[in-house]
Amino acid sequence: MTDAVLAISEASDGGRVLALSGRLDSESVTRLWDAVRRAVAEAPARRVVVDASGVDYCDGAGIALIVDLLRHPREPQVEIANLKPAFEVLLKQFDPHVLEHDLDPEPPRGPAVEEIGRAAYRIWQDIRTQVTFVGEAAAALVHAVRNPSTVRWRDVWRICEQVGADALPIVALISFLLGMILAFQSAVPMKRFGAEIFVADLIGLSMLRELGPLMTAILLAGRSGAAFAAEIGTMRVNQEVDALTTMGLDPVRFLVTPRIIAALLMTPLLTLFANLVGLIGGAITMQSFSIPVVTFMKEVDSAVTMTDFMAGFVKSFVFAILIAGIGCLRGLQTGAGASAVGDAATKAVVTGIILLVVVDGIFAVVYYVLNI
Amino acid sequence: MNVSAAGPSQGANSSPSGGSERSERGGPLTEPIIRVVDMDAGYEGTPAILENVNFDVGRGQVFGILGGSGCGKSTVLKHMIGLLPPLAGEAWIDGTDIVTAEGDDLLAIRRKFGVMYQSGALFGSMTLLENVRLPLEVWTDLPDDAVDLIARMKLELVGLEAFTGHMPAELSGGMQKRAGIARAMALDPSMLFLDEPSSGLDPITAASLDATIRRLADSLGVTFVIVTHDLGSAFVAMDRVILLDRRAKGIIAEGDPRKLRDDTTDPRVRAFFRREAEPAPA
Numbered sequence: 001m002t003d004a005v006l007a008i009s010e011a012s013d014g015g016r017v018l019a020l021s022g023r024l025d026s027e028s029v030t031r032l033w034d035a036v037r038r039a040v041a042e043a044p045a046r047r048v049v050v051d052a053s054g055v056d057y058c059d060g061a062g063i064a065l066i067v068d069l070l071r072h073p074r075e076p077q078v079e080i081a082n083l084k085p086a087f088e089v090l091l092k093q094f095d096p097h098v099l100e101h102d103l104d105p106e107p108p109r110g111p112a113v114e115e116i117g118r119a120a121y122r123i124w125q126d127i128r129t130q131v132t133f134v135g136e137a138a139a140a141l142v143h144a145v146r147n148p149s150t151v152r153w154r155d156v157w158r159i160c161e162q163v164g165a166d167a168l169p170i171v172a173l174i175s176f177l178l179g180m181i182l183a184f185q186s187a188v189p190m191k192r193f194g195a196e197i198f199v200a201d202l203i204g205l206s207m208l209r210e211l212g213p214l215m216t217a218i219l220l221a222g223r224s225g226a227a228f229a230a231e232i233g234t235m236r237v238n239q240e241v242d243a244l245t246t247m248g249l250d251p252v253r254f255l256v257t258p259r260i261i262a263a264l265l266m267t268p269l270l271t272l273f274a275n276l277v278g279l280i281g282g283a284i285t286m287q288s289f290s291i292p293v294v295t296f297m298k299e300v301d302s303a304v305t306m307t308d309f310m311a312g313f314v315k316s317f318v319f320a321i322l323i324a325g326i327g328c329l330r331g332l333q334t335g336a337g338a339s340a341v342g343d344a345a346t347k348a349v350v351t352g353i354i355l356l357v358v359v360d361g362i363f364a365v366v367y368y369v370l371n372i
Numbered sequence: 373m374n375v376s377a378a379g380p381s382q383g384a385n386s387s388p389s390g391g392s393e394r395s396e397r398g399g400p401l402t403e404p405i406i407r408v409v410d411m412d413a414g415y416e417g418t419p420a421i422l423e424n425v426n427f428d429v430g431r432g433q434v435f436g437i438l439g440g441s442g443c444g445k446s447t448v449l450k451h452m453i454g455l456l457p458p459l460a461g462e463a464w465i466d467g468t469d470i471v472t473a474e475g476d477d478l479l480a481i482r483r484k485f486g487v488m489y490q491s492g493a494l495f496g497s498m499t500l501l502e503n504v505r506l507p508l509e510v511w512t513d514l515p516d517d518a519v520d521l522i523a524r525m526k527l528e529l530v531g532l533e534a535f536t537g538h539m540p541a542e543l544s545g546g547m548q549k550r551a552g553i554a555r556a557m558a559l560d561p562s563m564l565f566l567d568e569p570s571s572g573l574d575p576i577t578a579a580s581l582d583a584t585i586r587r588l589a590d591s592l593g594v595t596f597v598i599v600t601h602d603l604g605s606a607f608v609a610m611d612r613v614i615l616l617d618r619r620a621k622g623i624i625a626e627g628d629p630r631k632l633r634d635d636t637t638d639p640r641v642r643a644f645f646r647r648e649a650e651p652a653p654a
Binding site: 027033061063067068071087089090103336337340 | 496508513518522524525526528533535536540558559588590592
């Protein structure tokens with residue numbers, strides 16, 4: 001059993017003596033901290049001497065207790081007496097006045113108007129960066145088309161596998177369930193009017209024109225967009241991007257081009273796959289409403305035109321560029337530290353999905369105006 | 373008026389004087405607090421990097437693990453702190469074999485030591501002050517202002533008192549490493565394991581770190597195990613070192629670093645301590 005004791009006595013000269021003894025460590029200091037402070041506070045403008053002759057062990061917590069008495073301005077200053085030389089050495093490592101105030105306080109927040117202005121400026125800067133990046137990426141793509149030998153095709157095929165083949169199971173599952181849910185939700189009310197056969201029209205048009213491309217793109221934004229941002233972000237943290245720059249290699253051409261090419265190759269294929277699986281999901285559901293698969297498919301064939309198919313298919317190319325571009329951009333914008341990589345991945349997904357929906361809305365308006 | 377603060381007995385650092393009983397640096401030691409016995413160091417499924425490694429570290433000793441790059445210094449350290457099981461052998465920390473310890477026993481051993489990793493390993497989402505406060509908040513019941521003061525004192529000790537509110541990502545690698553040392557010392561553990569503490573530090577900071585290590589060892593009897601390439605630190609701060617060699621797959625020298633430098637006849641040891649290049653192959 002070890003202990004520390006604080007004994008308070010009044011000196012004949014009117015001062016107060018705080019006699020500390022025993023073992024001063026984090027456990028005993030926890031119990032003594034308030035008592036020692038109170039003992040000093042109760043003797044304002046009086047001489048206070050801390051007699052440490054009985055202290056036989058004093059680690060960082062014990063030294064902190066003594067420093068705490070010395071760091072606050074007081075008249076007369078607290079005196080420390082009879083501290084063993086071994087602990088005196090530890091005490092002398094610290095300047096109590098340095099520890100009086102926080103030397104690195106949080107900067108004060110500016111007025112609300114200033115904060116709003118800063119936020120608006122950051123958004124403007126972000127938009128500028130995105131526009132600049134679109135230009136750089138477009139230039140890099142044109143360069144790749146003109147000089148295919150400069151593209152790192154081994155990287156392209158590796159990324160194709162990650163973006164395309166590895167995403168097949170999740171795209172299949174989501175599309176199948178989407179087709180089934182759409183069929184169920186629409187078949188029940190339409191059956192009341194004897195119009196359940198038109199569920200095939202609904203599923204065919206909605207999957208091929210809208211849901212197939214959009215759901216595939218959202219899945220890829222969450223999967224591949226985040227992966228691009230995290231991979232490039234980690235390279236940035238490890239200074240690999242700096243190394244590319246100092247070696248005279250353009251990071252956009254070296255890192256972004258292969259990813260955009262891979263996304264351009266894989267996203268349309270995944271969209272076709274999602275369309276097909278969605279239709280299969282709908283067809284299987286409609287069997288329970290006494291509509292055979294052949295009838296379902298013939299109805300889809302009669303309802304959906306090549307224009308409808310192309311309207312959705314064209315979107316998938318634009319979505320591919322958006323997903324890969326935003327993922328790479330956020331990766332290249334990564335700050336320092338592990339949390340910055342997480343931030344980059346999150347931003348890639350959030351920005352990617354927002355842009356996908358916005359662009360999809362623009363497509364809808366354009367198609368309406370063009371009567372497509 | 374008397375205020376008593378009684379607490380449970382302390383296993384380590386209970387020397388009444390607060391200091392170790394080292395008679396001379398590098399000489400006979402107090403009882404070992406760390407023992408590595410017949411250790412084969414390496415990663416499972418790969419050949420051992422080091423075989424049959426044996427050494428003791430005395431209480432209050434500043435002990436160095438030296439050797440060339442890739443010789444297994446950091447691997448031995450990982451075995452000693454229970455992060456990686458060795459391929460064979462034992463690592464006794466204050467009477468418990470950390471290799472076989474589990475659950476509460478393992479936690480109890482880990483509370484006795486602090487570790488500073490090569491990169492500092494600070495938590496990126498916390499300020500420096502929060503990083504150093506964390507172990508104090510988790511493992512002690514100290515009042516909040518005491519925790520704050522202790523954390524700031526530890527940061528002052530490594531010269532970072534003006535950066536308490538900074539995030540690790542805003543600091544240089546050397547500063548992060550110093551903050552890692554401050555965090556390792558937060559709970560005043562009886563043992564400190566430091567992996568390359570002075571690499572990346574400027575000479576003045578490295579020297580003040582050496583001085584801090586010696587002060588803590590001499591005043592409080594803290595035991596240090598330091599993995600390093602820094603011969604300057606070894607000569608100034610360390611009581612005893614072992615020199616590991618990749619080709620020999622083990623320890624090729626052990627003792628006072630100054631004596632090894634001055635008296636050794638082994639060409640490999642002499643080359644290391646005198647910073648001589650390896651002879652070119654004929």
